[in-house]
Amino acid sequence: MAVYTEVSDDELAAFIAEYDIGTAVSCKGIAEGVENSNYLLLTEGGPYILTLYEKRVDARDLPFFLGLIEHLAARGVPCPVPVHGRDGAVLRTLCQRPAAITSFLAGVWPRRPRPGHCAELGEALARMHLAGLDYEPERANALSVDSWRPLFERCRAGADDVVPGLSAEVSASLDRIETDWPRDLPRGVIHADLFPDNVFFEREKLSGLIDFYFACNDALVYDLAVCLNAWCFEPDLSFNVTKARLMIGRYRAVRRCSEAEIAALPRLAEGAALRFLLTRLYDWINQVDGALVKPKDPREYLHKLRFHRGVSGPGAYGIEP
C-alpha cells in the first residue's frame, strides 16, 4: 500500500484542466498497488483513477501499457480506459512523473477467492488473450525464464538465511526448468501479474482487470500458470483442485488450448512459482529501511514451487486426461 508522491492542490487543478472531466471534487491516495501512486479522483464528471508512474515502471514502456488497455477495452475486456486530454494525449507529466487518468472500474477485489471467482477469472483471462492477439506493439518479458538465473545470482548469498538449503533447492529447480522450458507454445500478450488484488468483482461477476504494468509478450498459458499460483492455493497453502479445474475449464471453453500447452502446465506453474519466489526473495534480502511497502514472504512461493515440482502431470490441476 503506497502513495509515493504527494500531489498539491494547485498541481492537481492545473493537471485536470487539461481534460474534459470537470473540476476535482476530491482526490484521495489509494492504499493499494505497490509500483505506482494511485489516487481516486472524484470530479464533477464522476470517479476516475489518477496514476503517477514511479521509478519501478520504465517510462519508455508506458505507451505499450496504455495502448494495450485501450486496445483491450475497445474489444470488450473490462479494464480501465485511459482518458484522453483535450490535446488527445493520454500520458502527461505531474510532479515530475509520467501520469495518466483512467476510467474508474466498479467492484472490489476478492480477499478470499472462491471457486466461482476462479471460474470467472479463467474466462476473462482467455478473452483478454484473444483480444490481445492483434495488438501490434511488443514488449519482451523482463521477468521471463532467462532472467531468473541472473536474478538468483543477485540474491543467492542471502538465500540460506531465509530458508536453510534454499540456495541449493532453487539452483536445482533452475537447472531443471531451464532444460525443460517449453519454448514453442502459442504466444501473445499476457498480463503476467493477475493476482486477486488486480481483479474486481461485483458480487460474483468479474467487473474488471487492472494493473497491466507487467504485461508483455510470452506464452499465453504461462499467464494461466501464474493464476494457478495466485488463485488456487488456500491460506494454509494447500492446493484447491476445484478452483484450478474451474479456472482452466472456463479458460479452455473460450480459448482452445493445444495438447502441448496443457502438457506444459506443471513446468510452467513451477516456473511461475520460481519467478515470484525470486523477486520476493530479492526484495526480502534487499529491504529498504523505512520503505512504505512491506516485502512479501518468499517462503509462500517456495511451498508452491514444491507442489508443482511434485505433481505427476496436468491431472493434478483437475484436467481430464
Next chain:
Amino acid sequence: MAVYTEVSDDELAAFIAEYDIGTAVSCKGIAEGVENSNYLLLTEGGPYILTLYEKRVDARDLPFFLGLIEHLAARGVPCPVPVHGRDGAVLRTLCQRPAAITSFLAGVWPRRPRPGHCAELGEALARMHLAGLDYEPERANALSVDSWRPLFERCRAGADDVVPGLSAEVSASLDRIETDWPRDLPRGVIHADLFPDNVFFEREKLSGLIDFYFACNDALVYDLAVCLNAWCFEPDLSFNVTKARLMIGRYRAVRRCSEAEIAALPRLAEGAALRFLLTRLYDWINQVDGALVKPKDPREYLHKLRFHRGVSGPGAYGIEP
C-alpha cells in the same frame, strides 16, 4: 498512510446491508490517516467514508467523538456526518473492530498552505469552538500539560541520541511550562489535532474538518496554538507571521478573545510544540519494525518550541498591541 484491516467483500456487503445507502460499487483503502483504517466507499447512493477504529483509539471514546461531529454538523460546521443504520445506530462492528460510515466531504487538503488557507482555518476553528459550547459530554485531554512530564520520563533516556542536549532542554521547558501554564482560560471542546491534512478546501474555500479523534475539553485558545504550530511555519521552519496574523484575526472576528487568552498565546504555543515534540519523540524512539507508518521527525517541533520560547509576546504572531 495506512489501512490496517482488510475488509472482505462478504463482510462489507453484510455491513452495508445494515444501512439505507444502496449496495457497494467500490471500496478502496485510503492512504491517509494514521490512527484508523479508512475506506472510500462508493455505493449506488454516492460516496461515503468507512472507518474501522484501530487500537490506538479507545472504543469507549467513540460515542463522544461521533456524537460531537453530529452535533457540530447540525450547527453548520462542515464535518463528516455519521450515517445511521436502519436500527438507528451509528457505531457497529466490522472485522472485530468498531466501525462507522460517515458522509463524504468534497475538497482536498492543502499540501502547501497559503495565507488564505490560514485565514479560512482561523474562522472555521472559531465557529467550531462556538458550535461545541453546548455539547454536553466531556472528555479530558489525555495529552494535556499534565501528561507531558510522564510522557517525557518514558522517552528521556533516548532523547539525547536524537538531539544531543535534548533531555536537558525539554526538562527546562517542562519546568517553565508547568509553572506558568495558564489554567483559567475559557474552555470548551477543541479539535486538538487540526493539521492541514485534516482540513479540506475547494479551491480557496474551506470545505471540511475531519478526524476528531483527539477532540477533548481544554482551553479553546490552546487549539489556536496547535494550529499556529501546524500551519504557520514554512518548510524551512521559518515562521510566517502573515499566516499567523490572518489566522488569529479571522478567529477573533468570529469568537471574541479575552486579553488573558491573547497574552497566553506564546506559552500555549510553546506547550503545543512540546506536546507534538514529545509524542513524536516517543514514536521515534519506540519504532516498530515493519510498521506501516513512518514516524515523523521530532526535531521539527524542537525548532518550533524554540521559536515560541524566544518570542517577546503575542505581537510576534502579528497581533496588534
